Amino acid sequence: MNNADLYRKSNSLQKRDALRCLEEHANKIKWKKIGDRVIDLGCADGSVTDILKVYMPKNYGRLVGCDISEEMVKYANKHHGFGRTSFRVLDIEGDLTADLKQGFDHVFSFYTLHWIRDQERAFRNIFNLLGDEGDCLLLFLGHTPIFDVYRTLSHTEKWHSWLEHVDRFISPYHDNEDPEKEVKKIMERVGFSNIEVQCKTLFYVYDDLDVLKKSVAAINPFNIPKDILEDFLEDYIDVVREMRLLDRCNNNVGESVSIKFNYKVISVYARKLCLSLM
Ligand SMILES: C[S@@+](CC[C@H](N)C(=O)[O-])C[C@H]1O[C@@H](n2cnc3c(N)ncnc32)[C@H](O)[C@@H]1O
């Protein structure tokens, strides 16, 4: 998932959900009077980082987008890195450098935390990025059929070796019956206050198979060589068909079908309160 241009062209679901999340929860953010420092974790091509500005006060201090992928950061800096906005490499599951610790008043992250294995480490890093009185707004995936498709393909002889580490790329909340409880528990352990976690079922409709294939390719985490990628995507669609996610009016066959699927997103708002004020 390093191709920023492909992601930019095929991220309509992610963009829609980030916007909805901001519309619903941005009013909870406790902006300071002036100079807010904001970080967006997992910025990819930077287009959602750019959207964030609409919800920020005009007199913000700085906006930093970060991503584990150098290619994404390079692209984001080229297309969106102007004025008070910049992008840098950061692994949210790694060690924070001293300049980042307590360096921000608000942490945002959209469609990224489900890629992280060590959830507690990521939440601890978010906590440590924040200064006292800081807050965060996060959105990530819970149960989603894409992960079932990966699993099914990983059990086939043809794709088994390419998808050997499939569990590495399945949301930690995909099989969890009560993700709200789990996330809240982790965040309490880390030290967050005023924790609000909501897991919602949403649906999305891809108008045709080609759009779905491009969206799947844009976030494909497996190292599948270019010359067999189309074959992989065809088999992916076959599994989607077997799961009966293609529009029934079209008898579940043919190219011009729409694909409707349900999935779960988890949104979180929480604060880091200074101990003496609690
Ligand atoms: C699906 S994209 C989300 C992009 C953007 N936030 C959006 O809403 O469209 C997820 C991004 O998270 C990044 N990512 C994955 N693991 C990460 C990590 N450990 N630290 C930082 N970024 C990570 C990926 O490189 C990718 O660009």
Ligand SMILES: CC(C)=CCC/C(C)=C/CC/C(C)=C/C(=O)O
């Ligand atoms: C029908 C079906 C299985 C669709 C999957 C659609 C899709 C591309 C969902 C996005 C899932 C995801 C892991 C997004 C991301 O991390 O940005």
